[in-house]
Amino acid sequence: MANTAPALKKTFLAGLWDENPVLRLLLGMCPTLAVTAAVKPALTMGLSVIFVLTCSNIVVSLMRHLLKPHLRILMFTLTIATFVTIADLFLKAFQPEMSDQLGPYIPLIIVNCIIICRAEACASKNGLVVSIVDALGMGLGFTLTLCVLAGVRELLATGKVFEIPVLWDGFLPWAAMGMPVGAFITLGLLLAGVNAIAQKEN
Amino acid sequence: MDLLQDLLLAFLGIVIVNNLVLTKFLGICPYLGVSGRIDMAFGMGCAVTFVVTLAGTLTWLIDHLLLMPYGLEVMRYVCFILVIAGAVQLVEMYVRKFFPALYESFGIFLPLITTNCAILGLCLFINLWEIDNLLEAVVLSVGAGIGFTLAICIMAGIRENLELADVPGPLRGAPITLITAGLLTLAFMGFAGMI
Numbered sequence: 001m002a003n004t005a006p007a008l009k010k011t012f013l014a015g016l017w018d019e020n021p022v023l024r025l026l027l028g029m030c031p032t033l034a035v036t037a038a039v040k041p042a043l044t045m046g047l048s049v050i051f052v053l054t055c056s057n058i059v060v061s062l063m064r065h066l067l068k069p070h071l072r073i074l075m076f077t078l079t080i081a082t083f084v085t086i087a088d089l090f091l092k093a094f095q096p097e098m099s100d101q102l103g104p105y106i107p108l109i110i111v112n113c114i115i116i117c118r119a120e121a122c123a124s125k126n127g128l129v130v131s132i133v134d135a136l137g138m139g140l141g142f143t144l145t146l147c148v149l150a151g152v153r154e155l156l157a158t159g160k161v162f163e164i165p166v167l168w169d170g171f172l173p174w175a176a177m178g179m180p181v182g183a184f185i186t187l188g189l190l191l192a193g194v195n196a197i198a199q200k201e202n
Numbered sequence: 203m204d205l206l207q208d209l210l211l212a213f214l215g216i217v218i219v220n221n222l223v224l225t226k227f228l229g230i231c232p233y234l235g236v237s238g239r240i241d242m243a244f245g246m247g248c249a250v251t252f253v254v255t256l257a258g259t260l261t262w263l264i265d266h267l268l269l270m271p272y273g274l275e276v277m278r279y280v281c282f283i284l285v286i287a288g289a290v291q292l293v294e295m296y297v298r299k300f301f302p303a304l305y306e307s308f309g310i311f312l313p314l315i316t317t318n319c320a321i322l323g324l325c326l327f328i329n330l331w332e333i334d335n336l337l338e339a340v341v342l343s344v345g346a347g348i349g350f351t352l353a354i355c356i357m358a359g360i361r362e363n364l365e366l367a368d369v370p371g372p373l374r375g376a377p378i379t380l381i382t383a384g385l386l387t388l389a390f391m392g393f394a395g396m397i
Contacts, residue, residue: 026234026376027231029227029230029231029234030227030228030229030230030231030319031227033227033230034226034227073287073316074287077283077287077316078280078283078284081279081280081283082280084279085276085278085279085280088279089276103330104323104326104327104330107279107322107326108228108319108322108323108326110279110283110322111283111316111317111318111319111322112319113231113317116317176388179387179391180224180225180227180384180387180391181384181385181387181388181391182384183227183384184380184381184383184384184387185380185381185384185385187380188373188376188377188378188379188380188381188383188384189377189381191376191377191380192372192373192377193372195371195372195373195374195375195377196371196372199371199372
């Protein structure tokens with residue numbers, strides 16, 4: 001990959017649609033399902049992942065020439081664990097309610113396959129600029145997917161979006177959408193929709 | 203007898219009521235990825251059960267004997283992931299040396315257990331629920347493994363039959379698997395509040 005502007009733009013946009021981590025590559029499914037009961041936690045999760053992904057891509061890209069093949073996964077994991085600890089402590093200090101609500105899912109970013117996948121597939125082979133752009137594209141793709149999913153679920157489960165009521169007064173909330181069932185079925189239908197669009201594109 | 207009863211309740215709780223896969227969304231990647239055939243699903247379940255037992259026990263010991271007395275809680279996540287990676291490596295070496303046939307059949311899935319979030323998730327939940335009893339931590343770890351095996355085997359059984367069904371084009375593959383998982387979760391919701 002070259003450092004020219006069109007190539008960088010292509011790398012960035014790939015994360016949003018063509019290689020969207022959740023919808024196309026099916027990576028990072030656990031947080032996708034777990035934190036999307038409402039938009040606010042989903043957005044927090046997405047921003048934390050963007051932070052960790054960008055930082056770990058920067059570090060991995062800088063040390064890519066020093067990596068030994070058999071130790072690289074361990075080095076990736078340790079780098080990621082360090083940045084996740086930073087993100088977790090930051091949330092605990094400035095957003096304690098959100099930190100309580102997300103619970104163990106913030107530390108679980110360590111084993112989020114998106115981040116290891118980008119470290120392995122992009123940052124360990126490319127320079128600093130490409131790695132950063134790739135991390136931002138992928139992170140944004142992940143965040144947007146999470147927000148769409150959370151938006152649908154929050155709307156149907158409570159009649160609100162981002163805690164602002166949008167549906168009419170007599171709306172009967174679909175309690176199941178806020179539960180695990182809603183997460184699996186909404187994501188399944190979303191994936192089916194994306195597949196249908198992709199088939200039409202080809 | 204009280205202790206035995208508590209342990210039994212904790213075990214049933216983590217296997218059925220708080221099943222990590224179906225209610226906490228942990229270990230979804232192998233749950234969707236390896237559940238194509240029932241024998242592979244069972245093998246994966248056994249490997250995960252073994253690693254999670256080892257990791258859950260070891261992280262509890264490290265947390266209570268090393269990190270808490272010296273105020274090193276900041277290092278918790280780094281330590282946990284190191285213990286898990288080490289445990290998986292150990293299991294891999296042991297199985298390769300003493301059960302080469304089993305090692306062949308596991309293939310790539312053995313090292314992939316490191317990034318199975320069910321394992322790190324359980325270690326974090328043991329920490330979050332403030333389990334201060336080693337025996338209970340061990341029982342929870344074994345139960346989590348068995349719960350994972352149960353969920354992935356049920357899923358594999360359904361998917362083997364699903365192959366014969368006529369699924370609409372865009373729903374083939376991952377979408378129908380997710381919807382099946384949703385219906386399975388609905389069934390398991392019946393156990394909620396039992397304990």
